[in-house]
Structure formats: C-alpha cells, structure tokens
Amino acid sequence: MGTSQEQWRLLRDRAQSQEPSGPRLLVGAGSCGQAVGALEVAAELRKGIEKLGLRVAVVESGCTGMCYGAVQVTLLGDGVPATYSSITPSNASASLAAILKKQTLSFSPEAFLWSSDSQNGLPGVNSIPFLAGQRRILLERCGLLDPEDILDAVRHGAYGALAGILTEGNPSQVIAIVKESGLVGRGGAYFPVAVKWEGCRAAPGEPKYLVVNAEEGEPGIFKDRHLMEGNPHGLLEGMLIAAYAAGSSRGFLFVNGEAKLSFQRLSRAVDQARSVGLIGKRILGSDFSFEVELRQGSGGFVLGEETALLESIEGRRAMPRVRPPFPVESGLWGKPTVINNVETLSNVPALIGQGAGWFQTLGTGKVHGTKLFGLSGNVARPGVAEVELGRTLRDLIFSLGGGVAGGAGLKAVLLGGPSGSLIPPQELDLPLEPGGKFPLGSGGVVALDDHCSILDIAHTLIRFNANESCGKCTPCREGTARMAAMIARLEQGRVPSTVSDEIENLSEVVRLASLCGLGQAAPYSVLSGLRYFPET
C-alpha cells in the first residue's frame, strides 16, 4: 500500500500498458440500439472479420445519443474515430471494408469523423446537425468507449478527479467548488446539490447514506439510461466524490426495474471498481471508505420520488414520506441520507476536474451547466441530446431534431412527461431553464404532430398518473382518477358546459394538497392542454 498518488499512478500505468493495439469497432448497443438489431450487427461484423482473417475487436458500446441513426458502428484506431449510422444486420458485413478504411458508404447516409475537419469525403462533426448544436460533456464518452472495461474508462480520464481530491483535497473544498458552481439537481426538482451534501455532512448520526436515484420512470425520458449504459464509470466517479463530500460510507444504487441493461453494466462497473480499489475500504489508499449495493425496482412511477425510494429500500411499499424531516437529516433508517439523480452525479467529475469557474461559463446567467433531453415522438431525429441550459425547444426540435417527421406540422410539445406541460408552437422560443414558465421535469421532449389529439394525450397522461398513484394521500388517489373520468367524458363529447371549470377546480386541489411532487404536478398536462388548446 502506497499513498493515493502512487496507487492512482499504478492504475493509470496499467490502463496505458493494456491499451488494445489494433483497430476496434464499437457497436452502439444501448437499449435503443439493441431493440433494432445491434447485437445481430455485432455478430455479423465478427463473422465478416473472421472470414477476412483480420485482427479487429468488436465491442458492444453504449449509444452516442443519436438513436435515430441506430445501429451505429464506430471505428477506433489510428486518428480520430469515425461513426457510421444506419448499419443493419444485412448490410453489416458488406460495410466492413469501407468502415475499416474510413471511406464513405452508400447505405450509411450519415457517416462522419469526430473532429472538426473532413477527410476522404467523410464530413466532420460540425456538419452533423444533431451534434453540431450540442455541448457534450456528460455524453462525451458515450458510444466511444467500452462500458464494460474500467481500464478503457481510465484511459479516457475517468477517476482522475476523484484521485485528485483524495490526494490533495478535502470534503469542504469539494463542497465549496460545487456550491460556487451553482450545480442543481437534474431529477426534476433542481435543488442545490451542495446544500444537500453539506446538510448531510453536518447532521448527527452514522452511518450516513448516499442513494443514487436511477429509477428514471417518467414516460418519454431515457437519458439516465444512456449515461449508465454508455459511461457507467462516470456515474460511479460522481457517486464516490459525492459520498466523500457528504461524509457517507454506504451507498445504494437503485436502478429502474425495466432498465436491465443499465443494471448489468453498472453491476459490472461496480465489481471492476471494487477489484482495483476504487470501491471498498481505504479507496486508493486514502482514509475514505465506501461500500455500495445495487438494487433494482419493480416498476412504478412513484418509486422515483426520493422518499418513496427510501421506503422501498427499507422493505416497504414505495410511498412518499411527510417532510420535514428531510432525508439529509433523517433518511434511510433514520440516518442522514443524500439522494442524487444519475445525471446530477454524472456532472460532478468534470465539474471537480475543471472547476467552478469553467462550469459557470455554461448555461445562462441564472443557472449553469448542461442538460440532457430525450427527443421522441414525431420528431425526425429522436435521441438524447446534451445542450447548455437556456436553449429553446425550437433549437431542440428543429435545429437538432430535424423538425417534424414526415413533413407534418407541429401541434404541440410535451415537456416533462406525465408531470409536464403540453406546449403550443407559439411558445417554442422560451429558454429551457429551471424556474421558467414551463417545468422541465427531468428533460423529456415529445413532439406531437398535426394528427395527434390533444385530448387523447392529456387523457393518456392523467390516466397514467391515476394508475401510478400510490394511494397514500387522498387528493392524488381520488383526484387524478376523477380527472381521468372527466377527460374521458370530454373525449366522448358528453360535456356539460361546466366540465372544464370542474377540471380546473379539481386540478387546483390536487396541485395544492397532494403529499409529494408527483401528485402536485399531475394536473399540469391537463391544465396546459385546456389552456392552450381550448378548441379540443
């Protein structure tokens, strides 16, 4: 056992010395890619390579966020990586020769190099509209490294920020940096991160817990999955830094039950981190010890509510707790507990590595950093995009997303899933930031074209809220079900003239009197639908 500095140097040297020598083909095999044949593409590539007698490794990677281009294949080798979209099991082996030579490919209309320059007819990254408008920090490594190899992550810079603070930092320094940066949580509530960590550190009681909320369960959002599948070590490093700052020695990584691939890749990442001394006792030879346990959910929207998550870990039904006391004072088993979202923690390594000043250059004057958004619905290029806070829905849907698929008109945008709002086209230029006119939720953006019925969408959303209501408090349990029934009557056209007023009144009760944030936000979609689309 040496000092942290020596141990870190040994790990980095090991990562460098074991760097694969030959070219590698990374197949975008996130859950999105796998749903459209990524594993079959990988198998075809391996077959083709064997037939040609080449020494090229095929690796199942995460998704770059360009789900619309799935299945993507990326060549890593000499020089900058080259990515090819629209590879299918049937054209995979035919594309092999061109990919290995970084040449253009007729059936891959979107092929590009991850650099500003073009080469061999392959354009640079700036001519790909989906990428050119992004500021990729959290997504930087997604799709470009092997998520099942910790040494590959270390070669890309993972755990460097952690090693730095363990070598020459202390918890108060970390908290000070995060406080100065103004980082707020990315799970939907946008609460200052440093306040939680500091509160937990100061609260009496041991052990202190850190819970990673990877229970991403808001329909229309899938960005945490991209981070966990594409760069699991980025999350683990953020988690370790958070635990160090908050004085926590035990953690739970709670992953959504439907996110099986995230769970697999995180399990493997945790095992590997433990085996190289980055999780467990005396991490990298320092005084900091942290043990983590992985848990899986079994569905249920309410499980993502942080205190319901604690109830579930304790072995009960997932139902929110009354606050105060807040979890930082009395959380898991009554001990001080920090609960952070995946995207929040994935922000931490770069922030600590590059400093609060750098972080403040991102975003708007009020809120800093980037935000991940999931684009889906009737958008031409669905996927996950990372942009600075303060960009607009118009940027996301038209500049990045390529507008409405199939040339139809845009009727509305659903922002923030079932707790979100239905936004009319005339409001697309508002900056996307916490505290703005429309709540961001956790970043789900669903484009709805001319053919959609706003009533059907509002009905789907309120029915979802009613189904998923845990039943603990009356306003949400009864209110959401009644609202769903009223919308059903509107849909059937059996409407007394007062029904819209009734819905608004009931919405107010549900919004004000529900116990947790999910109940309080449940009426937004219906209210915004009634307000902006009165003709429906």
Add this chain to the structure above:
Amino acid sequence: MTTESQEDQILRVLQIFPREQTYLLPALQKVQEELSYLPLWALDSVSEYIRVPKSEVYGVATHYPELRLRCPGRRLIRVCTGVSCRVKGSLEVLRTLAEDLKVRPGETRADGEVTLEEVGCCFVCSVAPVLEVDGVFKGRVQSLSAASLVDDSKGA
C-alpha cells in the same frame, strides 16, 4: 437425482438474502424470476424467511406493477402505449397483435400460450413504437410485421 419441489427450490434461492426486511423486494424479485410469478404459497415462504408479516408481504407484492400474482402465458408480449409510442402507431400494433394472437389486451389466452399486455412506457422512446417480447425490446415496429416479430423469437 430426485426432483426438487417448488417449495424447496424457493427456500433454497432465498438463502442468498440476509433475513432482513430490506431484502423483501429483492427476495420477491428473485422468486418471480424462478417461477415467473408470485403464487400465494411463495409469498408465505418469503414472509417466513424474511420475517415480515404476510399482510405486509402481500402489500408490497401488490404495490409494484412489475410483480405478478397471476401466472402469465408461456409467451409474454407487451406493447408500449405511452405517448411517444402512441403517436407512432402503437395502438395499431396492439390491435393487430390482439387479432393475430387471438387474445385481448390484458389477458392470457385460454391455452396459456400467450399473454398480451399494454405497458405505460419501456423507456426506449427513441425507437418507438416499442414491443417487449419475453423481456426483449423490439423497436421501430410496424403493425404489419408485429406478429412475425413474436414468431421469430419463439423458443429463443
């Protein structure tokens, strides 16, 4: 070798968990993985092993949408009808599947061969519309070919 009874099988798989309430959900998940659902007798076994009252075990088992108290069909087909999939035609996929498989959404066919369900979101919205066939996601599904996707993975 004598065949192990299902009761013994469940008692054996529960051994990996410490007998603490925090392992109630993991224990139920494990049992469901073994039996494909949670029969009442298995809830009793979990109650005895984890040392949590039966009423509470039942409460937890009925709380989580992914836990099943009824045996699903041999094939489990789920169609996402969340907003993103809906606007990309998932209701049509659901209708076609119900007709082709001769089973109503939310039900198991009388011969126990297949269960068809709607699901609120599969969280792979970027490749909508999405089907889940025996735990495997299939994206960008066309309603015309939905039934063939189900056939393809038969026995897989």
